[in-house]
Amino acid sequence: MKSIIVGTAGHIDHGKTALVRALTGIDADRLPEEKRRGITIDLGFADLDLDGVRIGFVDVPGHERFVKNMLAGAHGIDVVALVIGADESVMPQTREHFDICRLLAIKSGIVVLTKKDLVDEDLLELARAEAEELVEGSFLAGAPVIAVSSRTGEGIEELKKALREVASGVAARSDDFVTRLPIDRAFSMKGFGPVVTGTLVSGKINEGDELDLLPPRARVRVRGVQVHGAAIKQALAGQRTAINLGGVEASALERGMVLAAPGRLRPTQIVDAAIQVLEDAARGIRSRQRVRLHVGAAEVLARVRVLDAGGLIGPGRQGLAQLRLETPIVGCIDDRLIVRAYSPQMTIGGGLILDPFAVKHRARDFPELRAALELLETGDRTARVAQFVIDSGLNGLRREDLAARTAWREEVIEAAVAATIAAGSILDVEGRLISRTAFADFDRRLLAEISAHHKQDPLSRGLPKETLRERFFAGATTETFRAMLFEVERRGAIVSEKDIVRLREHTREISADDARRRDSLEKVFRTAGVAPPSLNEAFTNAGLKPSEPHARKLLQLLIDSGALVKVHGEMLFHVAALDDLVKKLRAHAEQRADRAIDVGAFKDLAGISRKYAIPLLEYFDRQRVTRREGERRIIL
């Protein structure tokens, strides 16, 4: 069965609650204070089956002081019933509620002229004319205008027909989004514990599900689900839903919080938005203004920064603004928002979130920013993914970061990412999405830094990775940096050896002089055989000054090429001497059934002193030429 939400709207006392009762038989005013004062204070709910369509009514208060409560319910409605008392006609909250419906981009509705029994034909026609004038050029232009009396029941059947008609034109809620339920009521029920209610704006909620409670980021469990007063196994998008929660105290739950699919959405405190200012908001919206921001069922205070040099979005104008929230909310791209003045409280504009996780901007970036935000507003999914990834610069985004921005389901994200990669604007680097431009820039700078290093220090093998990151790419996390480096290496321009990176073509070209000195250093070790000199002796014998760094680099060249081997600390052997020893050890092993040798026998075999014997045997153990067994070695 199709489920839709119909919200009332209109000035105080114009008969919204009476109308809902005439339609459903349910009195949506449930608070004692509402009954006593005869006005609606907070949201009320009722439901009705209209041949094959399940209608959930959200009845809102008309009092100007309770517009905030009206907003907690208005965000999720499919169809508005704009209620205008025929006796009073259009009044201030008729306009304000209607403006809010327009700013929330509600798509369809009906105008209901109430209290038909109280007015004559002329007054009724006047109210009708004023109503039609009000909605001219809006989503309600041409909508049915139906006169009723909730007292006598006149017109109610006609209204039901019209509602049925409008309901059939309401598109099913998109299946592309993760489960999200903005909480508009939270209370504790005897015998049940914590219960929250709200309009399930997307996804499904099943009994037994785990959900995230945001912004507190708590994991909660669905103990029970009710829709229209009946316990059911599963609630669907577009239904008024009550959830009995486990794993949380009732006192921790508040209107404005959100239940969401686990691990998908995140709270935010700074958003970039497209804003439409109402004609009658005489002062417009300006930078540094403190406003009340309504998103979903939440109301928070926020500071405005108009993203335009003038710092003002004038009455009736559209513009871009950053909103810095005093407390976090859940907001995703395309979410509608309403902006109200801090004091006196009145609606001044609204719009939609373009970048839910914005950063602070510099005024000189405004032109570029405008283009980026326009892409986020009007682009298709591929363009939006590309833009979010571009905005994330060197660090890129993970798929879960996209989920938090878009509320798209995993499959939708996967498809959009695949299409964006195929279009060539982004790359997947080890699960991180990086814009092609950011990557190309990284690649170019990386190669430039490494080749500058090679040029300056031709004998060095390359640059340590961490030095490169700290010195030139401090903006990137170690994780991103490593992933990007890996990608550059995969493409073949660089080679990393343990923690050092070098250009692939880098060979340590050395001068003829250096080559000669390197060779004489090697010769010193080759000649010394199994009794190598200390480093200082070796340098001196090769005609090098031990103190100069250059000597060390020539030595490193010999180590890197494998000619010299570090056996222990600064004790180096020529590789030929070691090979020779291995041969002798193996020959010794052939002679003995147990293949064993002890330190004394090794000294004799090699013709060396104890000073060298122990480090050498330990080296051979490490190289798995020998294995220590008590006081002796087994030759492997």
Ligand SMILES: Nc1nc2c(ncn2[C@@H]2O[C@H](COP(=O)(O)OP(=O)(O)OP(=O)(O)O)[C@@H](O)[C@H]2O)c(=O)[nH]1
């Ligand atoms: N005669 C007559 N009285 C009506 C009709 N509809 C509502 N009323 C009366 O008008 C008064 C206000 O009606 P409500 O339904 O409470 O008005 P409301 O729009 O819900 O008011 P708020 O929720 O406070 O904004 C009540 O005394 C109703 O009985 C109608 O069609 N005919």
Ligand SMILES: [Mg+2]
């Ligand atoms: Mg009411």
